[in-house]
Amino acid sequence: LAKTTQPISMDSYEGQEVNITCSHNNIATNDYITWYQQFPSQGPRFIIQGYKTKVTNEVASLFIPADRKSSTLSLPRVSLSDTAVYYCLVGPRFSSGSARQLTFGSGTQLTVLP
Amino acid sequence: KAGVTQTPRYLIKTRGQQVTLSCSPISGHRSVSWYQQTPGQGLQFLFEYFSETQRNKGNFPGRFSGRQFSNSRSEMNVSTLELGDSALYLCASSLGSQGADQPQHFGDGTRLSIL
DSSP states (O other), X not given: OOOOBOOSEEEEETTOOEEEEEEOTTOOTTEEEEEEEEOTTSOOEEXXXXXXXXXXXXXXXXXXXXXXXXXXEEESXXXXXXXXXXXXXXXXXXXXXXXXXXXXXXXEEEEXXX | XXXXXXXXXXXXXXXXXXXXXXXXXXXXXXXXXXXXXXXXTEEEEEEEEETTEEEEEOSOOTTEEEEEOTTSOEEEEEOSOOGGGOEEEEEEEESSSOOTTSOOEEOOOEEEEEO
């Protein structure tokens, strides 16, 4: 299992860029990296996914170095509504027949301050 | 397009009882996974169903079981409830295989409280 490690919490101010790093030292060749956001009393919401280098969408960027042993979620110009728990997920692309389970990191509580 | 729907949203049971939770995936999604979320253990994978067959199973006792119907709707059952089963149970669906390259779409969960 690709165990992940994230900071427990982070604070930021509105308008700043926030970078959350996830460590996954034993990531497998076929593993993808996915980040989710979760608000209280709601299910996690998909943010972004990548395999290597850099991926960008309308809400975030994901940076993955060549060794893929870590990844960084970058949120540009955060607002108060970005206050949430962010989870890093590492898992195989195809799990059919595989005994591997998808592993969620401990999550990072991001608090955006005014 | 409707999202993943879980019912009921809240449930209170007592020790020893059993409970059934329901999940309706996004239309067209064939894979349904269940997770347990608690403050102490975080998000833990229970099991995944695809085309009515359990494909993956997490490290939970046999009291936790599930099934999937031909319309991809899924139910999860917990028998002989224990206080430690109090948690938020989340259901997630995806198009096909339960791989990390196909994002899961989560419901808002069922909050189960055991008295």
